[in-house]
Amino acid sequence: MKDMTNELPDGRLFVGGVWEEGHGAPITSVFSHDGSENMTFNGASREDGERAIARAKAAQADPAWRDMLPHERAKILHRIADGIEANIPRISRLQSRDTGKTLTETAALAASAVGTFRYFAAVLETSDDALTTRRGGFLTASVHEPIGVVGAITPWNSPIASDAQKLAPALAAGNAVVLKPSSWSPLVALELARIVDEAGLPKGLLSVLPGAGREIGNLIVEHADIGRIAFTGGTDTGRRLGEQAGRKLMPISLELGGKSPTIVFEDADQDLAVAGILFGIFSSSGQSCIAGSRLFVQRSIYDVFVAKLVEATKALRVGDPFADGTQVAPLINHEHREAVEAYIEGARGEGGEILCGGKRLSGAEYDKGAYLEPTIIAGLPNDAKTCREEIFGPVLVVLPFDTEEDVIAQGNDNEYGLACGIWTRDFPRAWRVGGAIRAGTVWINTYKQFSISTPFGGDGASGIGREKGREGLRVWQRQKGIYCDLTGQPHPWAGVTR
Template sequence: MEATKSIFIQGEWLESESEETLTVVNPATGDQAGIVGFGDGRDADKAIDAAHAAFASWSQLTARERSKYLYNLYELVRNHRDELAELISLEMGKPLREAKGEVLGAADNFMWYAEEAKRVYGDTVPSSVSNKRIMVLRQPVGVVAAITPWNFPVNMAARKLAPALAAGCTVVWKPAEGTPLSAIRLFQLFEQAGFPKGVVNMVVGKPESIGQAFIDNPKVRKIAFTGSTRVGKLLMEGAAKQVKRVSMELGGHAPFIVFDDANLDAAVEGLFESKFRNCGQMCISANRLYVHEAVVESFTEKLVERLKKAKVGDGRKKDTEIGPLVNERGLNKVLDHIRDAMSQGARVAHGGSRLTDGDYGNGFFIEPTVLVEANEEMKIVYEETFGPVIPVIAFKDEASVVTMANNSNYGLAAYAYSENVSRCFRMAEQLEYGIVGINDGSPTQTQAPFGGMKESGIGREGGVYGMDGFLETKFVSITV
């Protein structure tokens, strides 16, 4: 099979400098899904040069003109949602229903920022000197290097590229090497939308080499990254040498709290949405389940009954609710967390094993798993698992559970279920997380800010807040 070109620079599809290729594997079947070109830092430098050359003309277009390109892209992505969803499911296992939702979310981002481009306002400020006038201008940062993960390959790109382009920046995108097929198709739609040459560029390739090019090349003025906290720290350290701007959406370890006055049925569905959607491979997935001791048994029973009904399988089958893990490394980490918890006294209330019979044999499938009698010494309670496993910890009172929930270096998302209005407000205020879902297991929306506290990141994506990281604030003083 001939390799598909995966490097898009200056409006052209190119071979990689190294001429290396990457084989993409379907995690549900183990079958080859495609072969693509695989670039490195040399390709990234060429893409950066193209973006830098295009910046002057793109940034000087009117906001309305930039908006038209983004709106064209919105329509194309929406019209090709089924095709993009099938590629996402093929290369990383996501159920088709979820994959279509992701693509529509990406389209919403392109539409939102097509409109937001026209709302980048400056200010006039009253001067304390009678013969001076003060203006505040908002101008694009420059060339943006964007790095995105495999778990939401299309929407994560949209959340970075859409506001960057709307602000007047040009971009170089490095998609995850695990999901290049949907990335290539998305960039074919960028090309079809008519963006001027050099404004949008893509390099699929070696993470370390490309990341180093983004750090070292002074033409890159901003790095926008979603991924692990470990890699985020390395990028921040490198960016500091040139004082590059960064935005970081990093790891999470979300607590999910169920109080004794909660609607338990609603809480079970909220937990299923938060924990088991995308096979638990989300940075905002619930990782620790805290249930009040008065309802822990009844809630666990309801949760187990829900999981017994959940269909695990190939994401491309219509009845699949939970797909495979993305690769063997991810599978082994989940199994390690289960073994570690059991060695320290946890019991398996449901699941706990890899699925290998029949159609599961060549894929990376695991049973959705509930571990009871968990404690804070277990890996699964302090490390991000990224899989369909939830540990259950009973708690006695509100103060103690808030302390346990906040006992983490992460601060991305948290969830709490209660019918007590006063308690709901206390949880919203006291939980040290950038996103808090109160009686809501799926709180993200295009127009809302997305990002974390502590080691979960810097900056926010989404809504009007998503533009800030791509704009410089310039003060102009004029003597009259």
């Protein structure tokens, strides 16, 4: 079902709870399967952003929201979750048109957003402040309060799931949120705004402003009334935003890129490993920060295992994201495909051997789309550019290793530290290697599995801070200590007597 004329947003932005025409540069959403245009509308201007932040500040300060009891805020989060769940078919179709992802994946992303809002509603109702241990004649407490107005900047590769991962805890914490989705995939965030609005969130507490990063992104980071930022995206942009936040002394979390190693030991269940590796790198067409893009295979099984992996890769079904059984869909757009192709050509120049893929698909179904064959490259050293930089496409490099110490050294020889996959039947070894690899997430005998209850984030060039989990609520709040005298007596230092 690709004709969605009646399901597209109307082109207005959600500016501080009001649906308004944007005043920024036009944004065009394209269906990357065939290059057809979904719609064009005006993005947000800096003035739109200023207006959204002013409305957010007023709404967050309103006692109706500021003083709302946690269980009442939780009811709103549950209504948002219900609204998303009721609209999963529409959301998944819209997101497939906007990103080129398969319907199976976009439905899973929408379902993930449902779970995220419900989880943080539950966390909100069960997160208690605390009386701290008394150290004198006073009662002491640790309490948490909203930050105020906060910003969220989300990527094009996983709309609604990434949006929910930031919006749900930020709203649960009592904040107002200004969300900037990517201009490459803006439609689902606007649909989410409609659902949130219909769920009864007080006006002004949410804005959704797709627009140019140099305008809206910079405004969100620099504005004096924004008290915290969460960003998911590229490492170079993350570094720049971190510098801007540092000048404001504003907390920021950055979930950035990755060049994640997957490791196959000689005792691994090879069928299990092949399936997990294929999913880890070629699902989402490789457009995933946690993609397992560096594969290390123990030398004793290298030839046999890689041959099996290549054969399985060639059998993957590449095609229309709306077709049943499609496993690998087109890339987000033709521009991004060209960037990925440049890495493949660079690998050839570095002496890499293309074991499979490496070129565009051709034929009536593919000629107009942003399709690229799933690609496996061998013969490169770990310090080659192709092995060091994030490609963000369906490209896997394979390298041999000899010992546990060897693969730990190679795995860590990279600026990124986001994820790692380990395939072995030897659990103590998996535990040792998982502990030694620098990564925010380690999967053992599986890959690319997520739980909203488990913290997620990266180290090094993969970012700072964590999202998800119970502590994912607290990062959106300020902690305050309160002291209350119990003696009723003047402080002796003052020399005051009754």
